[in-house]
Amino acid sequence: MRIAVIGPAFPYKGGGAHHTTELAHRLAAAGHDVTLESWKAQYPSFLYPGEQTIATPEGEPFPGTRHALAWYRPDGWLRTGRRLRAQDLVILVVLSPVQVPAYLGMLFGLGGRNGRGPRVVALCHNVLPHERKPYDVPLMRRLLKGADGALVHSAQQAQLARDLAPGTTVRTAVLPAHLPTPGPGAGARPGAPEGPWNRLLFFGIVRPYKGLDVLLRALARVDDVALTVAGEFWGGTDETRALISSLGLEERVELRPGYVPAAEVPGLFARADALVLPYRTATASQNVFMAYEHGVPVIATRAGTLADHVREGVDGVLCEPGDVDSLTDALRRFYAPGEPARLRAGVRPVDSEPHWSAYLEQLLTTGPLVTSGTDGEERTA
Structure with missing residues (x-):
């Protein structure tokens, strides 16, 4: 399957970037032809007051990652969508509703939900932020209605997505471990006394x-x-x-x-x-x-x-x-x-392998599947 993953990757830092990169690696390891589309400018600085990027990668970057997207270039959103029309599946990694305008531009470039373009899944780390702004609900509602389905990480989040966009296919999977792990002996305390350190x-x-x-x-x-x-x-x-x-x-x-x-x-x-x-x-x-x-x-x-x-x-x-x-x-x-x-x-x-196996299964089956009938005509399942 030809799959495009759109989300943060190195030099962006934190769990979202680690997850997006690990997801691309695992999809590729499963035999899929994977493209990772990332950002050169994900958020305006006034919306994210901290440092957004790091100088040294934490984990293995995904080969050939593109960094063409910018929050201030709507023309780039449209071009990215058009370029990805030949994909079988496009995964939109949603960390914040601030990303949604760019994703809506990509959806327009992809051609919308016409049954013949790529299947689009919104992978929502949070359907809505823990601390909300007035624009969060209308933006996420538009995105969920525009995608073919959504993958979320808890039953509560699944219900929230269904409430925002009734009729949307929503699947739930445990978010598997994806952060950098310590090397051998990283947790050891040489010479430390027995008992609590308080x-x-x-x-x-x-x-x-x-x-x-x-x-x-x-x-x-x-x-x-x-x-x-x-x-x-x-x-x-x-x-x-x-x-x-x-x-x-x-x-x-x-x-x-x-x-x-x-x-x-x-x-x-x-x-x-x-x-x-x-x-x-x-x-x-x-x-x-x-x-x-x-x-x-x-x-x-x-x-x-x-x-x-x-x-x-x-x-x-x-x-x-x-x-x-x-x-x-x-x-x-x-x-x-x-x-x-x-x-x-x-x-x-935690053994992350069963979680990742279930995660990929849910992700790849989210939304309507396009199959070929005996007459060669494409049909939506």
Whole structure:
């Protein structure tokens, strides 16, 4: 099958770029003729305040990736769509509704849903953002109605897509692990003492829906536990620093603002008893898989699909989203005598192969399939 994947790739950073690139590699490994179309300018800087790109690739770039798309060149959107008309399948990787105008331009260039052009699937990491703008709903509704189908990562997201665009074919698949993994021994602590290190880790971009403020308030109620916060701060660090000061946590909270290169990730996890995911809302999080790859338990809320991947009392502890009391209780349960070591012993790296196999199967069968009848005429199944 001739497949075009359209989405971010190196030099863009983060989970979306890693996933798009890994998806292209896996489709090619399955025998498909794959083209990866990426961006030279994905978002205007005022909509994405952090650094969008990195200088060194994290993982293997997909050979022959094109970087022709720009948010400010609608003519390029149309040309890309026209150039891809000969494909059998076009996959639009949706990370934000900000991408949708470009994707609608490509759909127009592809010729629309006429039954003879390529099948188009919207691969939605989030159907709608956790923190929404007035234009998000109309843009996503237009895209979902214009595509032949959508692939999402949770039942809740599937229902949201169907509500926006009734009649759209929507399939659900677990988002498989796709972030760079550590090398051998990356999680080891040479010479480290037995027992807990009394340090937790909050990792990844800091946005309000991720609940760092809830974690800080819970931490203030638990003695002798420190926290490292490593990642880009969406709106700067001033508000977080003020909260830390008001809670008297200056000596216990280490802020490491900025993107964390893959080479530095093992060192962060090597200093942590657990990764904490205090999310108010969630779709899926690669950070659970990343923690387990490093041998680290997870303390998470039951938001989204997080609870599907954390086994309460086996390799982590669960609590309710947005609830300081519940998270405080989870921290205390985690640090009960002997618990950090017992939960660490229960951690196992996730086998991503079954997830990827199911993911590709769902992706390749999303939307109407064009087949040939006995008379040679194309028909839509």
